[in-house]
Amino acid sequence: MAIIEVDNLVKRYGDHLALNGVSFTVEQGEIFGILGPNGAGKTTTVECIEGLRTPDAGTVQVCGLDPQRDTTELPESLGAQLQESELPEKLTVGEAMELYASFYRAPVDWRELIGVLNLTDKTGTQFRRLSGGQKQRLSIALALVGNPRVAVLDELTTGLDPQARRDTWDLIESIRDRGTTILMVTHFMEEAERLCDRIAVIDSGRVVALDTPSGLISAVDERQRIRFRPSAPLDHAVLTALPEVHAVERAGVQLVVTGTGNLLHAVTSVLARHHVVAGDLRVEQTSLDDAFVALTGRSINS
């Protein structure tokens, strides 16, 4: 069952067309990712869903509500993550939770929630004294305290160290397992691949692809990459002559061969014929990163 329906959203800022007909649906219980380069229209899309921006055309429904019209009911169903700057520096974790819980008709027990988020020993700590990861966890707690059916998380793990990022991923999965649908914006491929059930890739205000992470990868390319250190010099032409091989490049002492089909067998057979041994051989499949480049023409971090 669709819990969010976005249909043909158009949004202009002056002459700039930020959203040019964005449509997608988010199913109940899934973790849905919005991925795209800087300026693609991700935040504008999410803000239209949260009711913070008015689209010029198109419609949004969240749990059957219209975010523009049903402004009183929407926060009970949709929990949005706060920007860091929106909390007073001297407010303690407990005070923030108490205050936000008071905004909702049927909040969860905030003490239990911050226990799940591993913040119980910070209950009396002021916001300004929290680490980046603790602030992030608090902003997630505040998004969830109203017991919403949908949580919208924008750039969830930006600025966190790798361990804190992985802990946050575990946390998001546990929130989904408790029944909350998650809509998230991310710049991190690893995060999208690991967490999202489905991903909408947005570029220049349009959805250019929408699928599971593995669906996106396989739709773009079946390409494989083989890396190895040849035991003796090898004329690249013997490899590029193979129908399975698309390209051969040198990377330091290694050769990187890209191709399709039964590439490994084709390459190793040629190497054996030329009495070359392939050291440190690795086969790499297309990644979500490669798929993103193929879809948008650029890397997400460029």
Ligand SMILES: Nc1ncnc2c1ncn2[C@@H]1O[C@H](COP(=O)(O)OP(=O)(O)OP(=O)(O)O)[C@@H](O)[C@H]1O
């Ligand atoms: N208030 C605004 N006024 C004018 N232009 C805006 C405004 N907000 C966003 N834009 C422009 O609209 C486009 C889409 O912006 P948006 O913030 O939605 O992109 P994004 O995909 O979230 O980008 P980022 O990853 O950099 O946050 C960008 O070109 C941006 O410069």
